[in-house]
Amino acid sequence: MSETSTLWRPPLGDALKIGRHGRRVDRAGVTVDIVRPARAWSLVARRGAADALAIAAEQELGLPWPKAPRYAARGSTFVVWTGPDRWLLVEGPAGMSDSVRATLPAGVTSHVYATDQTDALQILHLSGPRLRDALAKGVTIDLHPRSFAPGNAAITQVSHLTVNLWQISDDPIFGVAVARSLAGSFASWLTASAAEFGLEVRDGADI
Amino acid sequence: MNDSSPATPPQRSSAPVTAMRLMDGGLIDRSRTLGFTFDGTRYTGHPGDTLASALLANGVRLVGRSFKYHRPRGILTAGPEEPNALVELRTGARREPNTRATTIELYDGLVAASQNRWPSLQYDLLSINGLAGPLIGAGFYYKTFMWPAAWWEKVYEPLIRRAAGLGRASGVADPDHYDKGHLHCDVLVIGAGPSGLMAALAAGRAGARVVLCEEDSRLGGRALLDGRRIDQRPAADWVAAIEAELAAMPDVRILKRTSVVAAYDHGTFAAVERNNDHLAEPPAFAPRQTLWRIVAQRSVLAAGALERPLVFPGNDRPGVMLAGAARAYVNRFAVMPGRRAVVFATNDDAALTVTTLAEVGIDVAAVVDARSEMSPAMEAAARMASALLITGGAVTRVRGSLGVEGVEIRSADGRKTRIACDLLCMSGGWTPNLHLTCHQNNRPVWDARLAAFVPGNLPSGMAVAGAANGEMSTRSAIMRGAELGVAAAVACGFRAASPDLPPTDEESTSSSPLWRVTGVTGKAFVDFQNDVTVTDIGLAHREGFRSVEHMKRYTTLGMATDQGKTSSINGLALMAELTERSIPDTGITTFRPPYQPVALGTLAGHHRGKDFRPTRLTPTHAWAAERGAVFVETGAWLRAQWYPESGERDWLESVNREVRTVRNAVGVCDVSTLGKIDVQGPGAAGLLDFLYANTMSTLPVGRARYGLMLREDGFVMDDGTVSRFAPDHFVITTTTANAAKVLQHMEHALQWLRPDLEAAVVSISEQWAQFSIAGPRSRDVLQRVVDSPEAISNAAFPFMAIAETTVLGGLPARLFRISYSGELAYEIAVAAGYGEALIRAIMEQGRDFGIAPYGTETLGVLRIEKGHVAGNELSGQTTARDLGLGRMLAKKKDYIGRVLQERPALLAGDRPALVGLRPVDTGARLRAGAHLVASGQEPVAANDLGYVTSVAFSPTLGHWIGLALLSGGPARHGERVRVWDPVRSGDVLAEVCDTVFVDPKGERLHV
Amino acid sequence: MRIPCCYCGARGHEEFTYLGDATLARPSTEIGAPADDATAAAWHDYVYVRDNPSGRHRELWQHTGGCRAWLVVTRDTRTHEIHGVEAARDVALAREATHE
The missing domain is CATH 3.30.1360.120 (Probable tRNA modification gtpase trme; domain 1)
Incomplete structure (x- = not known):
């Protein structure tokens, strides 16, 4: 399907341009990496299958399966808890696979109802020394290291938008997933909120 | 005093630099001079000044005109409670009305103008309102401008708005950016006076996450203003040492220029940080202000106390100032608020003002103590200042119009003395600043010893320290602050120990109230900002507005930007006297958020213009x-x-x-944009059967079916299609408008009503x-x-x-x-x-x-040409039968709405039901929303038969067509109705017809 | 107000959507049976009649801005104090189990 993949348009469109935004500073206070997943699914555990799913996922995908609002990654695959018995499973970033319609490992499939969400979300990786200050302008939950550590995840609201948020590392690096149709509004909020710290937007294919 | 270190205390000197500026002392930076303009005149001041202190330093006492009587007004306070010195700050798009000169930090190039005066501050023609005072007392709006009614909009309202009012809005879009922010902490400390500092220090040292909010640009609170010593050093040095320690703690956040304006449930607070109001304009990309939402496990309210004015004729003249404010101008700003002063007070706290003024060389002509018993503290202060002490006396008159020129004093024996002065300091005692304790409907309680309300029941997690709790001495404030800081940290799971308590000066806080000076004539103001006098309260009483809430609305006492901070206790005490009730029986008006005025731009934050709300793009x-x-x-x-x-x-x-x-x-x-929802699982078909009024379990794989969802009350909720991709896999669509509602409805059914069904419901709209x-x-x-x-x-x-x-x-x-x-x-x-x-x-x-x-x-x-229903018809007031879809209702299964859609009233034949309309004159236009009456009937409510829901010009038919809900519905096909639209003067005759205008047999669908 | 979602922890109330009384049970009515007065009354009460208690109230909320779980929140209507939060599905399953 490589001939059709060039037809694909990212959710953000022109809403977040690669480069520097806001105040001119040596090192941007906030850095955004635009991530394009190869594939993403909503998973809902079949009735009574949550434990079996966790075992299968650890075996088949090598992922410690989250049973609470947490995030786990192995290589370029990661899983985020999105609700009771619900997860977002993401393989990426893009460029690794040219298959648009991919299938889950069979061992996992038998325990879940899976729904393709590859194009439903814009995923961003956020980092930088002033990231928490910028996020605090819209994220209502407590992101202080004592309360929210690498591996923690949350579904919450940012500037009237519902997002998935997870912490990847201590640096800090956060991941955020926002609905495709709202990616532009999220970008507008992020650009405004990070402007005073200096914002750098990068193509996440490099990470 | 060492100028390079403004945190050192003032050394006393009487030699003025500018008109009233002291040579030394104060927390100002004399090495830099800032130019500013007030009413077009250029002045100078220094970093550390407020607009009020800089005006006083330049000898400017007259700052504004009052709201109703256009009385000359000056500067009453040194803080955010200021009711008089309201100015228009800045120019052009940034012009902001009603800013308090006492809170405006001076910056170079500041431009301010007095407001509510015409043509000028000195010669205000509308001050004749003052002479007409008896005519425009309390309630005059309600009484005077009643007739003729037609005059209200054209004559009265513009007149009133011109005469009585505050400043002018800029009239153009606000060019600044505003932020919102969210903070979480273990302990929120509100106020950074001695008690707040100790609370923050105790909690911070214990390792708690602390947020310390201070509305001033500096920490210290009254410690900066009073000139006392703490820890055997000048209070400002003690403050600086604590600030340095707090600033070094990684989990302590100090927010200066930040007012906590509201206390909500479960430890949630709103605070406004004025990030860049102290600059001419915010730096690029920086917000002007930030609205913080702070979530705290525990809070310590250390908001201090506000001084009460005394009520006597002429108490509003420029040059009449609160006693605490007068010494604040000396100690913090190195400004002499006058050259010859009289101090009129009911309490020993004012003794500090007497000595402070005397120390910088202000001639204290007299100390008038309203209490009948001699106070040792006042006597000592008067002796030190070589001032005449009049115990049991009162100020009965103030001479001077544009500024105080002298006062008339009545001694205990009734003898009257006239004394020339340009400054009258007054103190009626102190009122704890307890507003935030009341935002969740708690009521304060009366403390007779303090003659003030003190906090009663507190919001969960809150404790109150220092003057806000009625602990008026610095020593008690420090002790209590430390204690509550420890307690808050312990409550959050930290081990905490009290910091060492610094020694403080001896203070007497003895006080006895005087609610008004009696036996006098002339306007004695209770509420300065709203021009409410003793007489107005008497009028309210005579006319029956005796509850404090009624008094507030009738007289406007306690309204507008200051919300009665200096006036409410005096006002209710006077009403208590008139009604011969106690003050606690009289009660107090409700404190509601916000504690301080908040700009609308701050509340909006990022959400303005195209960002007013999120926009979804296809x-x-x-x-x-x-x-x-x-x-x-x-x-x-x-x-x-x-x-x-x-x-x-x-x-x-x-x-x-x-x-x-x-x-x-x-x-x-x-x-x-249609809502699209994936439904999978062995219970999927059962769930859809439960949700839709028609049956979905019989739908073959590879087929779609139109579906109708009802609410449990039997009315239609939404429609859409159901497609079956596999026995256990459906995809449904919803209308664009109801996508979120339908998903919620499905989740409710699955998680609450039918947990027996195993199905996964996932939005795939995106x-x-x-x-x-x-x-x-x-x-x-x-x-x-x-x-x-x-x-x-x-x-x-x-x-x-x-x-x-x-x-x-x-x-x-x-x-x-x-x-x-x-x-x-x-x-x-x-x-x-x-x-x-x-x-x-x-x-x-x-x-x-x-x-x-x-x-x-x-x-x-x-869709109108085909008679398909949409949002206009799915109004929540229509049933499946009303819409001609009754045949879809399943008979042999349970579904939401099944029972109540069969209520007799919903089956009645005269219910409005969907019909088509075509104008008899095909050139006529139909309008949605128009009402229907039978042809030849008067268009009155009694004859109303229904209304037009949707209209369109049909290019297929070449005329306007409509869908309508008409009583009797399809039974009226062929009848003529008047389509009456009084809003747009429409009166069209139309024929009732079938709803399907194009291809009624549906042949085109199958070709 | 902050509501401690049993999955996500305490969140501001703006993340939640209120529905109402969680003590009501949907009447079960035999399909095709003629509607009698008792049935009509039961449905009328279920759809239209609500108590307005002063004090503890069990009510349904959905964490729409979060994990989307429906919750049974026990809240004091006078003080907003929240005494407990349970997953609505668990409550509903327990209710089904007692009925069987």
Whole structure:
């Protein structure tokens, strides 16, 4: 399907341009990496299958399966808890696979109802020394290291938008997933909120 | 005093630099001079000044005119409670009315103007309002401007607005940016005076996450103003040492220039940080102000106390100042508020003002102590200042109009003395600043010893320290602050120990109230900002407005920007006296958020203009914009409304062309905004049977069915299609407007009503771009787009068939042969990222067949021509039968709404039911919302038969058509009705007809 | 107000959507049976009649801005104090179990 993949348009469109935004500073206070997943699914555990799913996922995908609002990654695959018995499973970033319609490992499939969400979300990786200050302008939950550590995840609201948020590392690096149709509004909020710290937007294919 | 270290205490000197500026002392930076303008006159001040202190330093006492009587007013306070010195700050788009000169930090180039005066501050022609005082007392608006009613809008209101009012808004858009922010902490400390500092220090040292909010630009509170010593050093040095320690703690956040304005449930607070109001304009990209939401496990309120004015004639003249404010100007700002002073007080705290003034060389002519017993503290202060002490006395009159020139004092024996002075310091005692304790409906309690209300029941997690709790001495404030800081940290799970308590000066806080000076004549003000006098309160009492809440509304006491901070206790004490009740029996008005005025821009934050709320864009938005589409907001979505082509003069011309293109050739429309929900699992069919009024479990795989959802009360909630891709896998659509509601409804059914059903319900609205391709040539176009054209022949893929397929050489797609337009039509869905590519391909492949894109207007016309219902008909007041869909209601299964849709009243034959309307005169226009009455009947409510829900100009028929809910419904087919539209002067005769105007047999669907 | 979602922890109330009384049970009515007065009364009460208690109230909320779980929140209507939060599905399953 490589001939059709060039037809694909990212959710953000022109809403977040690669480069520097806001105040001119040596090192941007906030850095955004635009991530394009190869594939993403909503998973809902079949009735009574949550434990079996966790075992299968650890075996088949090598992922410690989250049973609470947490995030786990192995290589370029990661899983985020999105609700009771619900997860977002993401393989990426893009460029690794040219298959648009991919299938889950069979061992996992038998325990879940899976729904393709590859194009439903814009995923961003956020980092930088002033990231928490910028996020605090819209994220209502407590992101202080004592309360929210690498591996923690949350579904919450940012500037009237519902997002998935997870912490990847201590640096800090956060991941955020926002609905495709709202990616532009999220970008507008992020650009405004990070402007005073200096914002750098990068193509996440490099990470 | 060492100028380079403003944190050191003032050394006393009487030599003025500018008119009233002291040579030394104060927390100002004399090494820099700032220029500013007030009412066009240029002055100078220093960093550390407020506008008020800089004006006083320049000898400016007259700052504004009062609200109603246009009385000359000066500076009463040194803080945010200021009721008098309100000015318009800045110019142009940044001009802000009603800012308090006492809180404006001076910056170079500041421009301020007095307000509510005409033509000038010195000669205000409207001050004759003062002479007319008896006519315009309390309630005068309600009484005077009653007749004739027609004069209200044209004459009275403009007159009142000109005469009585505050400053002027800029009238143009606010150029600044405002932020919102969220903070979480273990302990929130509100106020950084001695008690707040100790609380923050105790909690911070214990390791708690602390947020310390201080509304001033400096920490210290009254410690900076009083000139006392703490820890055997000047208080400002002690403050600086604690600030340095707190600033070094990584989990302590100090927010200066930040007012906590509201206390909400569960430890949630709102605070406004004035990030850059101290600059001429905010630096690039920086917010002007931030609205913080602070969530705290524990809070310590250390907001201090506010001094009360005394009530006597002329107490509002420029030069009459609160005693605590007078010494604040000396100690903090190195300004002499006058040269010859009289101090009139009811308490020992004012003794500190007497000595402070005397120390800098201000001549204290007299100390008038209203208490009948000699106070040792006052006696000592008067002796030190070589001032005449009049115990049991009162100020009965103030001479001077534009400023105090002297006072008349009545001694205990009734003898009157006149004393010349230019400064009158008054103190009626101190009122704890307890507003935040009351925001969740708690009431304060009266403390007779303090003659003040003190906090009563507290919001959960809150404790109150220092003067805010009635602990008026510095020593008690420090002790209590430390204690509560420890307690708060311990409550959050930390081990905490009290910091060492610093030694403080001896203070006497003895006080006894005097609510008004009696036996006097002349205007004695209770509320300065609203020009409410003792007489007004008497009037309110005589006219029966005796409850404090009624008194407030009748007299306006305690309203506007200061919300009674200096006036409310005096006001209710006077009402208590008049009604012969105690003050606690009289009660106190309710404190509501916000504690301080908050700019609307701050509340809005980022959410203004295009960011007012989030906007959802469709997968083809960029493409549609490129084609010049006109967009319309539908809920959060921005959708293409129509696609104008060159030469088209108005929307109707474009829409007519789009409709004709669909009816005669083929059109394409982005319908991705429809809610799309994936339903999987062994319980999926059962869930859909429960949710829809018609049966879905019988739907074959590979087919779609129209579905109707009811609410439990039997009315229609939403409609859409249900497609079955596998025995356990359905995809449903909802209307654009109800997408979120239907998902919630389904989750409610699954998690609460029918937990026995195993199904997964997942929104896929974002994943799929979906287009309607409609018109007789739609299959021709589609066959060029799909990878297997033969699979969609009429025989292979009949009406209501669905399939998973591929397009554009391998791109997975879902194809539905469903029609909203009544034409041969399909909906095709691909992953949203490919939506733009697909619509470009469809347009490209459709060119040979005359394809055009169409927008929501055409979508509407097409469905009205077919009598399909939409949001206007799914109003929440219509049943399936009302809409002609009664045959869909299943008989043999349970579903939401099943029982109540059969209520007798919903089955009545005269219920409004859906009909079509066509104007008898085909040139006439129908209007949605118009009411229907029988032909020949008067258009009055009694004759009302229903109303028009939707109208469209039908280019297919060449005239306007409408859908209406008409009593009796289809039984009236063929009758004529008046379509009466009083709003737009419409009165059209129309014939009642079937709802399907085009292809009534539905033949086009199956070709 | 902050509501401690049993999955996500305490969140501001703006993340939640209120429905109402969680003590009501949907009447079960035999399909096709003629509607009698008792049935009509039961449905009328279920759909239209609500108590307005002063004090503890069990009510349904959905964490719409979060994990989307429906919750049974026990809240004091006078003080907003929240005494407990349970997953609505668990409450509903327990209710089904007692009925069987």
